[in-house]
Amino acid sequence: MATIRALATTAIILLVALSTSQIAFALRPSLGVCRASGYLPGKSGNCEKSNDPDCCEDGKQYPQYHCSPPVTASTKAVLTLNSFEKGKDGGGPSECDNAYHSDQEKVVALSTGWFSNMARCGHQIKITANGNSVYAKVVDECDSVHGCDDEHNFEPPCDNNIVDASPAVWDALGLDQNIGMVDITWSEDHTAVVSSLSGSQIQLRADSRRRERNMSDTRILVVMCFTIREVSATNTTCHTSGFIHGKGRNCHKGNGLDNCCVAGKRYPQFKCSPPVSAKTPAILAVNRFENGADGAGMTSCDMRFHRNKELVVTLSSGWLRLEGTNRCNKKIRISANGRSVLAKVVDECDSVNGCDDEHDFEPPCRNNVVNGSPGVWKALMLNESTGEGRITKPIDRWGARHSNSRIPTVQTRKWALTEKSHDLGSGRDPPRFPDGRREP
Numbered sequence: 001m002a003t004i005r006a007l008a009t010t011a012i013i014l015l016v017a018l019s020t021s022q023i024a025f026a027l028r029p030s031l032g033v034c035r036a037s038g039y040l041p042g043k044s045g046n047c048e049k050s051n052d053p054d055c056c057e058d059g060k061q062y063p064q065y066h067c068s069p070p071v072t073a074s075t076k077a078v079l080t081l082n083s084f085e086k087g088k089d090g091g092g093p094s095e096c097d098n099a100y101h102s103d104q105e106k107v108v109a110l111s112t113g114w115f116s117n118m119a120r121c122g123h124q125i126k127i128t129a130n131g132n133s134v135y136a137k138v139v140d141e142c143d144s145v146h147g148c149d150d151e152h153n154f155e156p157p158c159d160n161n162i163v164d165a166s167p168a169v170w171d172a173l174g175l176d177q178n179i180g181m182v183d184i185t186w187s188e189d190h191t192a193v194v195s196s197l198s199g200s201q202i203q204l205r206a207d208s209r210r211r212e213r214n215m216s217d218t219r220i221l222v223v224m225c226f227t228i229r230e231v232s233a234t235n236t237t238c239h240t241s242g243f244i245h246g247k248g249r250n251c252h253k254g255n256g257l258d259n260c261c262v263a264g265k266r267y268p269q270f271k272c273s274p275p276v277s278a279k280t281p282a283i284l285a286v287n288r289f290e291n292g293a294d295g296a297g298m299t300s301c302d303m304r305f306h307r308n309k310e311l312v313v314t315l316s317s318g319w320l321r322l323e324g325t326n327r328c329n330k331k332i333r334i335s336a337n338g339r340s341v342l343a344k345v346v347d348e349c350d351s352v353n354g355c356d357d358e359h360d361f362e363p364p365c366r367n368n369v370v371n372g373s374p375g376v377w378k379a380l381m382l383n384e385s386t387g388e389g390r391i392t393k394p395i396d397r398w399g400a401r402h403s404n405s406r407i408p409t410v411q412t413r414k415w416a417l418t419e420k421s422h423d424l425g426s427g428r429d430p431p432r433f434p435d436g437r438r439e440p
Helices: 002-030 167-172 190-195 199-212 218-236 374-379
Strands: 038-041 061-064 075-081 107-111 124-129 132-142 162-165 181-188 242-245 266-269 280-286 312-316 331-336 339-349 369-372 391-394 406-417
Touching: 075 167, 107 124, 107 167, 124 162, 132 162, 132 167, 280 374, 312 331, 312 374, 331 369, 339 369, 339 374, 369 374
Parallel strands: 075 162, 107 132, 280 369, 312 339
Antiparallel strands: 038 061, 075 181, 107 162, 124 132, 124 181, 242 266, 280 406, 312 369, 331 339, 331 406, 391 406
16 A cells, blocks of 8 residues: 555656646747747838848738847847948938938948847947957847838838947958858947936946855846946936827928928827936027928917027927926026037927827927027028038928928937026026127
8 A cells, every 4th residue: 555655646747747848848949939929911112132131022921029038148140231321222311310320430230139129329339250359339129020111111020139230340340241141149239228317316326246255045146237237227317108090181291301201101199208317418400480481380388470580499398398397488508510509498498299180280390309490500600501501301200290290310419408597588688699789
């Protein structure tokens, strides 16, 4: 009897062990695996073939991915070749900075999952291949969800493990561009993250490293480091809050540029803007605030129209109300082209709503736009019609608008709030320019 009980007990133990191993085996594939979320039917079209792309074929099914493999200290990926110059590879300006980039710049695009809703924009990543390493800046997304249309050069969605790099990256790694695809590894440059932290956060990170030497349970350390990086990201990054679908209707085309919504195209929405500093980088766009100009109504801060020669601006939604501060009627200093000017905030450049009649069927603004009147552009000696100086292009594929603006733009212009708000009704003497002229 005892023998029978022993055998029964042994059998139960074996069954439990086998069941546990089966469960573990069944669960293992889902850990760290990114599976296709759907399939996109192919549609052929005018596919620009300068870098020998994989053009879409009619009826072929292409996988779509909303995710990418987990990022590690040495993340495996496939390096592909892409030109970020204007007119090359059929692409528009880079999503992160609304700019084109020379083939001599070391820049990359990441698959959708790794791009993480622009969270890695501007980050430096270290790419290793062929026994060499190089640092490159993330400037765009290699879209793993959409494709086979004009916007994506009639190419399929990217795979979920792509680092799409400029020719300069390939040259720095000593790779033959004719190969087109190479297995690589990449990692993030965490010094860039640390440099963006406040003093207290840097101290916290240093304290955690000191504790590391005294910890035996590394799992606790991993959680601690993850939390610290999450804190730094939320303090320095403004993520999209959603997307709006375009409606193509009657769009007013002032300022000589077409920035109208395209039916079915997705445009990002932002309820936030980058942090304000003493010299906040921004994009300067042009807008007219006169009655009937640019299809606009009265400005929301003072319920008025403003003449073209007045020095007035709109700010992206996040900046207008950042941290509970309403910047209506405040003065900000804008610096560009070696000059600076004080301008009054009179309206919002809506970063959330758009593609409707109220917004002249234009997309939402980007989250980093200062929309200036012609008077602002003139004071900065910038040519709003031809794009003189460092004006580069229409703002980007999404556009920037004070419900209505058309957009030659200046990249990376700096602005800073003045200490006083200079209320026009206060009776105070308005500030002067260096040559003695008064502001209007």
